[in-house]
Amino acid sequence: MHPPDVEALNGRLLFAIPKKGRLHERCLQLLAGADIQFRRSDRLDVCLVMNHPITLVFLPASDIPSFVGNGNVDLGITGHDVILEAKMQDKVTEIERLAFGKCALQVQVPERGPVKTVEDLAGKRIVTSFEVLAGEYFARADDRLALVGEQRTRIQYIGGSVEAACALGLADGIVDLVESGDTMRAAGLHAIATVMNTEAVLIKSNTPSRADHSPLINLIASRIAGVVAAGKYVVCSYNISREALPRAVLITPGRRAPTVSPLENTDWVDVSAMVVKKESARVMDELVEIGAKDILIYSLNNCRGLEHTFKTLLAKLVKTPHPTTSNSLSNTCLRPKNLAAAAKVLCARTLKAIVDDDDIVDIVGTGGDGHNTFNVSTAAAIVAAGAGARVVKVRNPVHITRPHPTLFLSRSTAAALPPPPQAPPTSSKHSTVTSSLQQARTSSAPPFVLILASYYHPALALLAPYRKSLPFRTLFNDLGPLINPARPRADRVWRRRTRQDELYRGNVGVDACPDGSVTETVLVRGCLGSGHMR
Ligand SMILES: Nc1ncnc2c1ncn2[C@@H]1O[C@H](COP(=O)(O)OP(=O)(O)OP(=O)(O)O)[C@@H](O)[C@H]1O
Numbered sequence: 001m002h003p004p005d006v007e008a009l010n011g012r013l014l015f016a017i018p019k020k021g022r023l024h025e026r027c028l029q030l031l032a033g034a035d036i037q038f039r040r041s042d043r044l045d046v047c048l049v050m051n052h053p054i055t056l057v058f059l060p061a062s063d064i065p066s067f068v069g070n071g072n073v074d075l076g077i078t079g080h081d082v083i084l085e086a087k088m089q090d091k092v093t094e095i096e097r098l099a100f101g102k103c104a105l106q107v108q109v110p111e112r113g114p115v116k117t118v119e120d121l122a123g124k125r126i127v128t129s130f131e132v133l134a135g136e137y138f139a140r141a142d143d144r145l146a147l148v149g150e151q152r153t154r155i156q157y158i159g160g161s162v163e164a165a166c167a168l169g170l171a172d173g174i175v176d177l178v179e180s181g182d183t184m185r186a187a188g189l190h191a192i193a194t195v196m197n198t199e200a201v202l203i204k205s206n207t208p209s210r211a212d213h214s215p216l217i218n219l220i221a222s223r224i225a226g227v228v229a230a231g232k233y234v235v236c237s238y239n240i241s242r243e244a245l246p247r248a249v250l251i252t253p254g255r256r257a258p259t260v261s262p263l264e265n266t267d268w269v270d271v272s273a274m275v276v277k278k279e280s281a282r283v284m285d286e287l288v289e290i291g292a293k294d295i296l297i298y299s300l301n302n303c304r305g306l307e308h309t310f311k312t313l314l315a316k317l318v319k320t321p322h323p324t325t326s327n328s329l330s331n332t333c334l335r336p337k338n339l340a341a342a343a344k345v346l347c348a349r350t351l352k353a354i355v356d357d358d359d360i361v362d363i364v365g366t367g368g369d370g371h372n373t374f375n376v377s378t379a380a381a382i383v384a385a386g387a388g389a390r391v392v393k394v395r396n397p398v399h400i401t402r403p404h405p406t407l408f409l410s411r412s413t414a415a416a417l418p419p420p421p422q423a424p425p426t427s428s429k430h431s432t433v434t435s436s437l438q439q440a441r442t443s444s445a446p447p448f449v450l451i452l453a454s455y456y457h458p459a460l461a462l463l464a465p466y467r468k469s470l471p472f473r474t475l476f477n478d479l480g481p482l483i484n485p486a487r488p489r490a491d492r493v494w495r496r497r498t499r500q501d502e503l504y505r506g507n508v509g510v511d512a513c514p515d516g517s518v519t520e521t522v523l524v525r526g527c528l529g530s531g532h533m534r
């Protein structure tokens, strides 16, 4: 087969695919599922798609972020990790997480060695293929420990087989990707920290070569999303007595609603609904428990038209809140993975608050403790600002215009009140919080900026009426702290519901909870990562 000539490439959408490595095979499956047809001869890295005006470009996964970010290629598939490593996160848009290539970037050390924590390792030698991410991670650790000059951690880059570095005497620890953990176990290493979790993503350029490619990009994105979603869901069908139907609908609510069809025996109905694949075994157990019969699970090859269903779900809850309790909701919603996913969706729909100075903090509560006292997190944030911290806090205007009287009693406190919440100009897609912080630096005003939640989170503003009518807390109480549009580097959130159930988030690393009483902590890190700490 001859290479395509330059003429043949003109006007085509360029789509970058990893040419080898862990993501390659799964990308080919995805292209087949999305009916993107091509024939690639053995050594050719550029080939024409037969049924669309697209050219596939096969590149190393780690080069794809720069090609897409710099607008040389319009679309690409690569790992989220390598986008951050290439510092291309502001030059590309992540269109879809692809649910494969999932692994974690971890700090690993010899199992039998003296190093037990990141703090033990800071100041020593690290070998990695991720020198940017590892460098940033250890720079923060060095800063925490006030290490300077020669005392700071040394990061050395190598291109592969990083796990051998400790045994070879090159490193005291490594930072590398871990999926099953087999490679690290075989090398006598174990994890002491996770820098980030990652998976394959579909990305597009923020500076596309041609604007008229946009409909084709949307078509490809929607086809790929269909294949990804089909892999996440199964269809569950079963028979159930009419009497048990309300309970069955709670177990299989479907994405919009389950399909319920009559049977010849009028006391029974046939139900079918989409169910998250990973939850299908639990769902079947619960259906058996309430007397369902003939429970069948079908896999899906493809699907289309799946919408984000938060609004639909909340609307349904508002209409029929009684069979649902805050407990049944929190079982699902408070799973760290789900909180992280919801935070990610909301962050993608948030106006960005640009803060040049990244040395800012936020102190956030999750509200609703029922004691009707003053707002503790705002008070704490004001105290922190008074002590010199640079605070950017997201608030609803109602809390500002009608502060609780016990909070702002004295004149001096009132004088120290922060300026009103900032709303961005209606035409802009982002706002500059920096200027307020700078003003605060050069004047006697407190370094405290409030920004207006309803402007920065238009999606949440739409949901507000639904949330208000629910008689219990929802995951949105826990999401608030995770979606500050100024993305402070440091924030600390904890919340007590029962003695065993705490939510805590640390952006600068994971510490123990303050009073040491916690037996289990739900941990959500950034927008991708999540997990449990015991
Ligand atoms: N063990 C793994 N499990 C899952 N995904 C992984 C794993 N290792 C890497 N990845 C993902 O695949 C991306 C590309 O990694 P990979 O090492 O396969 O690429 P490569 O360097 O092009 O290939 P090779 O290592 O064969 O030279 C990574 O950035 C990560 O997102």
Ligand SMILES: O=P(O)(O)OC[C@H]1O[C@H](OP(=O)(O)OP(=O)(O)O)[C@H](O)[C@@H]1O
Pocket (backbone or CB within 6 Å): 022, 159, 160, 161, 162, 163, 176, 177, 178, 179, 180, 181, 182, 183, 184
């Ligand atoms: O936890 P596991 O399932 O064992 O996977 C982890 C291994 O996979 C990746 O390496 P890869 O095999 O791609 O080769 P490399 O070391 O040359 O990068 C990564 O660098 C680890 O070595």
